[in-house]
Amino acid sequence: MKVGFVFECQPKGSDEQVYTYVAKQLCNGLDIRPENISCMGNKKTLIEESATDVAVMLANGCEYVFIIWDRIPKWGGSGVCADHQAELTANLQWENVNLAQIIFCCIDEMLESWLIADGRGVTNYFQAINHLSPKFNDHSTRAEQTSPKDRLTRYNGRYNESVHNIGIVKALPDFSRAARWNSSFKHFVDNINQICPQTI
Numbered sequence: 014m015k016v017g018f019v020f021e022c023q024p025k026g027s028d029e030q031v032y033t034y035v036a037k038q039l040c041n042g043l044d045i046r047p048e049n050i051s052c053m054g055n056k057k058t059l060i061e062e063s064a065t066d067v068a069v070m071l072a073n074g075c076e077y078v079f080i081i082w083d084r085i086p087k088w089g090g091s092g093v094c095a096d097h098q099a100e101l102t103a104n105l106q107w108e109n110v111n112l113a114q115i116i117f118c119c120i121d122e123m124l125e126s127w128l129i130a131d132g133r134g135v136t137n138y139f140q141a142i143n144h145l146s147p148k149f150n151d152h153s154t155r156a157e158q159t160s161p162k163d164r165l166t167r168y169n170g171r172y173n174e175s176v177h178n179i180g181i182v183k184a185l186p187d188f189s190r191a192a193r194w195n196s197s198f199k200h201f202v203d204n205i206n207q208i209c210p211q212t213i
Contacts, residue, residue: 014042014210017049017070017078021059024052027178028124032081032201034182039202040209049075056082056090060097064104071114077208079116081201083123094119116204120197125161125174127198128181130191137184138177139169153194 016036022028029052033045051066053059059082067078080101084094091097098117105115120126129135135149149168152158166172185191192199 014077014208015044015046015049015073015075016208017051017067017073017075018045019051019053019059019063019067019078019080021054021056021082022052023054026052027174028052028081030179031124031128031182032079034179035188035201036079036205039188039205042210043205049073049078056097060090060100061104063101064108064110067105067115068108068110071110075114077114077116079118079201079204081118081120083120084197085122094121116208118197118201118204120201121155121195122159123161124178125165126158127191127195128178129161129164130158130194130198131185131188133190134181134185135165135168137186138180141184142180143169151190151194153190155195158195 018029018033020026020028020032029050033050036043036045049070051063051070053063059080063080067080070078082097084092097119101117102112105112129149129152132149132151136146139146139149146169152164162172162174165177188202192202
């Protein structure tokens with residue numbers, strides 16, 4: 014099954030690396046091609062200008078397109094997922110996109126929020142590269158998942174999302190705890206599982 018992705022990051026950025034990796038881990042039957050990935054550079058551009066790219070992906074034969082963005086930072090907007098989605102929907106309708114083929118994923122509050130929910134990924138990754146890093150605790154509540162980049166910086170002393178995020182997600186044994194403790198990531202996981210082609 015051919016699927017497309019729209020991200021707010023720069024090309025080959027952390028969002029693209031992490032979400033395409035998770036998608037393929039959950040469903041090997043997904044056909045994810047570079048021409049069906051659009052990295053818009055920032056949230057404002059994603060909301061205002063991604064509809065044209067989405068229409069092209071559907072014309073390319075994508076059965077579904079995931080539009081994934083972080084709720085925070087606000088960047089001058091409301092910081093409310095429903096507001097972002099309403100604007101996206103209006104722009105997609107202007108391009109005559111079939112909304113049944115669009116999966117909106119507003120991540121609360123950002124990618125790193127669910128990435129730190131299950132402490133095993135952070136612990137396993139940094140222990141492997143630093144050897145002596147202490148255990149990174151689970152962050153199972155929404156309050157504990159705020160300002161996740163600051164939490165990662167305090168834990169490791171430095172943090173580079175373009176390098177560390179993909180390492181952390183690959184160090185997770187599974188995604189069950191992260192999905193259980195972050196509802197927005199669960200929404201992404203559930204949708205991947207729902208559309209995944211069933212093998213007989």
